[in-house]
Amino acid sequence: MNQIDETLLAQIADLHGTPEGAYNIRKDSALAGRSNTKNITIETKADQSGIDIHIRPDTKYEVVHIPVIITQSGIEELVYNDFFIGENCDVSIIAGCGIHNDGHNRSQHDGIHTFHIGKNSHVRYSEKHYGQGNGGGEKIMNPQTILYLEEGASVQLDTVQIRGVDSTKRYTKVVVAKNGEAILTERLLTHGNQTAVSEMDVFLDGEGASARIISRSVAQDHSEQTFYPRMIGNAPSFGHVQCDSILMGDAKIRSIPAITANHTDAQLIHEAAIGRIAGDQITKLMTLGLTAEEAEERILSGFLK
Amino acid sequence: MLKLEHVSYQVTEEGQALSILNDVSLTIEDNRFIVITGPNGGGKTTLAKIIMGLVTPTSGSIFYNGTDITHLGITERAKLGISYGFQQPPRFKGLRVRDLLELAAGNTKLPREACCQYLTRVGLCADDYVDREVDASLSGGEVKRIEIATILARQSGLLIFDEPEAGIDLWSFSRLIETFQSIRQQRNVTLLIISHQERIISLADEILLVADGEIRHRGPKEEIFPLIMADTVSGCCYMNEGAHK
Numbered sequence: 001m002n003q004i005d006e007t008l009l010a011q012i013a014d015l016h017g018t019p020e021g022a023y024n025i026r027k028d029s030a031l032a033g034r035s036n037t038k039n040i041t042i043e044t045k046a047d048q049s050g051i052d053i054h055i056r057p058d059t060k061y062e063v064v065h066i067p068v069i070i071t072q073s074g075i076e077e078l079v080y081n082d083f084f085i086g087e088n089c090d091v092s093i094i095a096g097c098g099i100h101n102d103g104h105n106r107s108q109h110d111g112i113h114t115f116h117i118g119k120n121s122h123v124r125y126s127e128k129h130y131g132q133g134n135g136g137g138e139k140i141m142n143p144q145t146i147l148y149l150e151e152g153a154s155v156q157l158d159t160v161q162i163r164g165v166d167s168t169k170r171y172t173k174v175v176v177a178k179n180g181e182a183i184l185t186e187r188l189l190t191h192g193n194q195t196a197v198s199e200m201d202v203f204l205d206g207e208g209a210s211a212r213i214i215s216r217s218v219a220q221d222h223s224e225q226t227f228y229p230r231m232i233g234n235a236p237s238f239g240h241v242q243c244d245s246i247l248m249g250d251a252k253i254r255s256i257p258a259i260t261a262n263h264t265d266a267q268l269i270h271e272a273a274i275g276r277i278a279g280d281q282i283t284k285l286m287t288l289g290l291t292a293e294e295a296e297e298r299i300l301s302g303f304l305k
Numbered sequence: 306m307l308k309l310e311h312v313s314y315q316v317t318e319e320g321q322a323l324s325i326l327n328d329v330s331l332t333i334e335d336n337r338f339i340v341i342t343g344p345n346g347g348g349k350t351t352l353a354k355i356i357m358g359l360v361t362p363t364s365g366s367i368f369y370n371g372t373d374i375t376h377l378g379i380t381e382r383a384k385l386g387i388s389y390g391f392q393q394p395p396r397f398k399g400l401r402v403r404d405l406l407e408l409a410a411g412n413t414k415l416p417r418e419a420c421c422q423y424l425t426r427v428g429l430c431a432d433d434y435v436d437r438e439v440d441a442s443l444s445g446g447e448v449k450r451i452e453i454a455t456i457l458a459r460q461s462g463l464l465i466f467d468e469p470e471a472g473i474d475l476w477s478f479s480r481l482i483e484t485f486q487s488i489r490q491q492r493n494v495t496l497l498i499i500s501h502q503e504r505i506i507s508l509a510d511e512i513l514l515v516a517d518g519e520i521r522h523r524g525p526k527e528e529i530f531p532l533i534m535a536d537t538v539s540g541c542c543y544m545n546e547g548a549h550k
């Protein structure tokens with residue numbers, strides 16, 4: 001593991017050295033390390049690129065790390081990761097992709113993550129995307145996250161992309177069953193000429209299902225962002241979509257939400273706001289002794305926290 | 306010591322020059338407790354903003370502790386020890402009460418205990434608020450009290466409060482009065498409070514009556530109170546007519 005690898009792993013997974021518990025590290029399209037535990041088994045797929053992760057029922061408080069790093073310019077890959085999580089589990093899965101591109105060719109990681117979450121299991125899934133490197137080569141990530149929740153299952157999905165990724169097209173689909181719950185938090189900062197598109201479909205299919213989409217984004221310079229948060233209530237259920245964006249420079253943001261109720265007891269709420277940082281927020285922090293730049297930075301970091 | 310010399314502020318609205326502050330000169334000695342009062346639109350907030358640097362005067366000079374601060378920015382004035390509690394404080398998505406208190410205290414970590422003390426002094430139950438975001442979920446009175454708490458957290462020599470009483474319930478108001486009283490007793494900072502509230506006005510060493518962009522009167526409260534009463538009725542002829550009907 002070299003310096004660049006370590007930086008990338010620290011950025012995307014807060015990892016310093018080899019993680020504890022189960023893990024699978026993928027570097028430049030090859031396996032760079034793997035560990036299984038009594039309850040968690042990771043296997044390379046036979047028919048396509050990617051891994052299967054099996055988590056036994058009743059597994060509690062275990063963490064799985066599955067970071068991906070790309071350090072060679074010009075790698076383009078499509079990876080399938082499938083998670084099979086048994087009943088009554090309580091686990092955290094930390095994924096993420098870091099690209100270091102010093103070359104002129106594009107580096108691209110498209111990850112398709114599918115989760116089958118068993119009855120009454122709780123899963124925290126976090127995915128950080130990060131890019132660095134000074135070559136002209138583009139850094140592209142197109143993740144898809146598909147989650148099927150069984151009765152009483154819940155998921156907390158945190159996705160973060162702060163700087164460095166030139167182009168991203170993200171798709172998230174969640175199907176929530178009876179008494180299940182999904183909380184999707186998305187944080188995004190684009191700059192330069194970056195583009196980001198995020199599409200989400202959340203299906204509330206069982207009685208008592210609930211979901212929240214919380215999206216916070218900052219678009220700087222000439223970057224562009226487009227959001228399609230969609231919530232579909234097919235049962236007596238509750239759904240809340242909340243999107244907030246800060247616009248800076250000459251950036252553009254479009255937000256095209258849809259809430260669809262196919263059941264009279266589906267209660268769906270949507271809130272969205274796009275705007276600049278309010279001038280009085282900056283001046284307020286300046287009266288506390290911050291410079292205008294420090295104030296702006298503080299407001300953004302709080303907003304994306 | 307704070308000193309304003311011939312400060313004027315004019316704006317142009319629809320091609321017409323409008324005088325908001327008109328040749329204001331003013332000296333405030335250290336560790337005084339001054340209340341500025343006067344009719345709505347008289348220029349009180351503008352005066353406070355000119356001292357903090359939020360508004361640049363069209364002419365005139367401002368000195369703080371001997372330094373000419375007329376051309377200093379907001380940040381520099383803050384660093385010199387001037388604080389201003391907004392009449393209508395902004396809200397921040399993503400900044401917690403604790404974050405604002407820590408920024409106010411000089412961007413340092415504050416122990417929970419310290420945060421709690423500042424909040425208690427404005428009548429907020431600290432446990433309920435320290436970790437809350439200062440966003441739209443807070444009521445107007447709550448935001449206002451948090452604003453005052455952040456000013457208390459600043460270690461500055463000149464504290465300006467713009468209508469600290471606005472929107473605050475009776476119980477918190479009593480707590481706030483006690484807080485102002487204790488600051489007054491310590492006599493180690495200058496308080497400049499813009500207020501319409503008799504109980505705050507009666508704490509003052511001196512009252513400034515600001516109306517129509519000018520300092521109309523200045524003096525102890527026994528002297529100024531009767532003038533305020535007279536001014537409120539005679540200021541507007543329409544009101545006068547109404548009063549005589």
Ligand SMILES: Nc1ncnc2c1ncn2[C@@H]1O[C@H](COP(=O)(O)OP(=O)(O)OP(=O)(O)O)[C@@H](O)[C@H]1O
Nearest residue numbers: 316318325343344345346347348349350351352392
């Ligand atoms: N930038 C501006 N452009 C136009 N008019 C302004 C501007 N700033 C202030 N004013 C006007 O100047 C006057 C004084 O405003 P200021 O906010 O200082 O009053 P105030 O004494 O604080 O009133 P209140 O008691 O209502 O808070 C008001 O009539 C206001 O509308």
Ligand SMILES: [Mg+2]
Nearest residue numbers: 349350351392
């Ligand atoms: Mg005012």
